[in-house]
Amino acid sequence: MDKRPDPIGFGFFAFVKMNIFRIKSSYMFSKASQYAIKAIIYIWMKSLQDSKAGAKEIGSEIDAPEAFTAKILQQLSRAKLIGSVKGPNGGFYADESHTNKTLKDVVRAVDGDSLFTGCSLGLNKCSEKNPCPLHFEIVGIRQKLDQMLTNKSIKHLAVEVIKGETNIKRILQVNK
């Protein structure tokens, strides 16, 4: 039976033995993937306006650390999800040759595909034959996520950001 100090009556002691357990923040995508998605959308935005984007600019425009963003851009470039040019007026870009690349490609390039194919509860293998307790529920959800990441055109998402319908950057604390 839990006999820890009553936070009201013994608030001081409660404070002393406060959070031993850190609060984590888990999301669907790793930070690297989040940055990658925002970066590639931004690159498409620039490319639609016939210009390239440098790593520094991208990092600052998507609220991501610049050097880390540069690493991620390398990965995207090596995976041929974007193009890159060195030197003056160089930078990252996307063109027709990249139009059929999907957000799923992006996520897989930086996170691998455990999100799509691994067992949600960490069994060594996701299997219909030996399903984990969440398997049949998770596969449906995962499939929806998969479809979304393959069907949504990155270019189109970029257009929406250009139109101001969606944001790629930290929301300012203006609204209530």
Place this chain on the structure above:
Amino acid sequence: MDKRPDPIGFGFFAFVKMNIFRIKSSYMFSKASQYAIKAIIYIWMKSLQDSKAGAKEIGSEIDAPEAFTAKILQQLSRAKLIGSVKGPNGGFYADESHTNKTLKDVVRAVDGDSLFTGCSLGLNKCSEKNPCPLHFEIVGIRQKLDQMLTNKSIKHLAVEVIKGETNIKRILQVNK
């Protein structure tokens, strides 16, 4: 190793300057949450058979490191998602007072609720008014996940494992 097809056809150059970047493994849930989910299901299994489970046993039965599992069990216990008794014949258990606890409670107890309420692309706040490019697609998926984690009875999941319909432990490499 992820070696996705290179549509242009110069993949072998890519091979030369192989993976500087580590492959990560991102899942929907953190490892801590995965262990927590499997642990609470196991505890229910034991409780349905009128016995308690110790941290060591639980760790070994769900293929999780024992000491780490013990930490997670502490969190579940403090969040009152399970009960615990010290001393001989002690251990962790679940009873009627825990029947209305959900897997969502479990995930939130160990991972917080950024998975449910945070922006999938890491904007400081998920908002309909200032949505990120994935917002309207993600909310649907997230809601499905949320519903699943609140509606599936943990007790019932335990019954399924008891019946052998699902697994909580590493799948053996026997099947093909």
Place this chain on the structure above:
DNA sequence: AAATTAAAGGATAATTTTGTCCTTATATGG
């Protein structure tokens, strides 16, 4: 009451992910 058992908790280590900095390679413009 004493011995025993198991959870609670603290400290710390290992690993992974995230982030920084600096050097090297290379394309561009002059």
Place this chain on the structure above:
DNA sequence: CCATATAAGGACAAAATTATCCTTTAATTT
């Protein structure tokens, strides 16, 4: 060809997550 700008890459640092070990607390059994 030379200077410059920018991506590529390597090495390293910081932070977060995962993992281990040991001490303390509290039940239970004898």
